Amino acid sequence: MAPPTNDRCPIQANSLPKSFEEFDERKTGVKGLIDSGISKIPELFVHHRKVSLEAAPGLQVPIIDLESIDKDEASYKRIVQEVHQASVSWGVFQVVNHGILKDELDNVIKKIKEFNEGNQEVKKKLYSRDRSNKVRFLSNLLQSGAAIWRDTLVCSFEGSLDPTEIPVECREAIMKYKERISRVVDILYELLSVALGLPPDCMKSMDYANTQIFSHYYPACPQPELTMGLHMHTDISFITVLLQDDIGGLQAVHDGYLVDVTPIPGALVVNIGDLLQCYSNEKFKSAEHHVLASKRGPRISVATFVAPVSDLEKPFGPSKLLVSDENPPLYKEFLISDYNKTHHSKKPNTTALSYYKI
Numbered sequence: 001m002a003p004p005t006n007d008r009c010p011i012q013a014n015s016l017p018k019s020f021e022e023f024d025e026r027k028t029g030v031k032g033l034i035d036s037g038i039s040k041i042p043e044l045f046v047h048h049r050k051v052s053l054e055a056a057p058g059l060q061v062p063i064i065d066l067e068s069i070d071k072d073e074a075s076y077k078r079i080v081q082e083v084h085q086a087s088v089s090w091g092v093f094q095v096v097n098h099g100i101l102k103d104e105l106d107n108v109i110k111k112i113k114e115f116n117e118g119n120q121e122v123k124k125k126l127y128s129r130d131r132s133n134k135v136r137f138l139s140n141l142l143q144s145g146a147a148i149w150r151d152t153l154v155c156s157f158e159g160s161l162d163p164t165e166i167p168v169e170c171r172e173a174i175m176k177y178k179e180r181i182s183r184v185v186d187i188l189y190e191l192l193s194v195a196l197g198l199p200p201d202c203m204k205s206m207d208y209a210n211t212q213i214f215s216h217y218y219p220a221c222p223q224p225e226l227t228m229g230l231h232m233h234t235d236i237s238f239i240t241v242l243l244q245d246d247i248g249g250l251q252a253v254h255d256g257y258l259v260d261v262t263p264i265p266g267a268l269v270v271n272i273g274d275l276l277q278c279y280s281n282e283k284f285k286s287a288e289h290h291v292l293a294s295k296r297g298p299r300i301s302v303a304t305f306v307a308p309v310s311d312l313e314k315p316f317g318p319s320k321l322l323v324s325d326e327n328p329p330l331y332k333e334f335l336i337s338d339y340n341k342t343h344h345s346k347k348p349n350t351t352a353l354s355y356y357k358i
């Protein structure tokens, strides 16, 4: 029998997309698939080679309390010591009492949820893979061969961003959060600098002005064991500050084991990125992490990636203050703009940074 033609049998909105292109053309993301009533996930989301590491149930990612940072010298030194320890041995830690109120954090999550669950036409208009769009909505970066169970709203603050480009549902919340998070980043830069034995303002004075806020929405998944919310990776940033809701699913690799980054109300997760691994000449390491898909959801997280501006003519590399004859640089110098290009053209399962390793 001849297959039905399109005019007799129009493609059902709830039919599963066969290819990534077909999925992309719908412009409604993973949430759009769920809304169309699917009960199994499309093949293109199936991860055939999943990371199989053992879980380390007894371990917990370090939690650093910043409350007493201004109290006295002893408290400050203790906090620096904790940041040092966490950055050397984990590459990821959580901070509490960082200065942003829990209500404000909860509001950001609520607004991101509203955007994702709001009018599909708004999302369709913003759906784009064009990185020159400062604000864009998209899903499924295919970096590990299969699509991932997540939608993302990107707001790129490098240079200037016209706030009216941000969807109205979350505009105010994101702009306010950007301001608040910059203060947390300033504190972290100072602590990380001192922890490396460098002048307190050495990171700040390098003008790490490239801030990108990625607001993620991980819909509940009917077959979570077959896919991933986010594949295993390290962040390409200098540091990443992550706000997550209470669903869970983020896991980091520590000493070859998987460790849950357990949600703590009001906390922020800090990741050492590949660029800080380079700058610190590997004193600090970027941690591998991934996000599991789950039947529970949606899960919302907001990742703020901070990095040097990409049009700097100044080459980037290990801090000169950290290298010597005994400690030779482990990376060649490079331009951030080249690093970004390398990232977007690299082979799967490599990092852009590995291309500059000496």
Ligand code: OGA
Pocket: 214, 216, 230, 235, 242, 244, 250, 289, 291, 301, 302, 303
């Ligand atoms: C990322 C990331 C984790 C999360 O965006 O790079 O690791 O919980 N996100 O969404």
Ligand code: NI
Pocket: 233, 234, 235, 240, 289
């Ligand atoms: Ni990440």
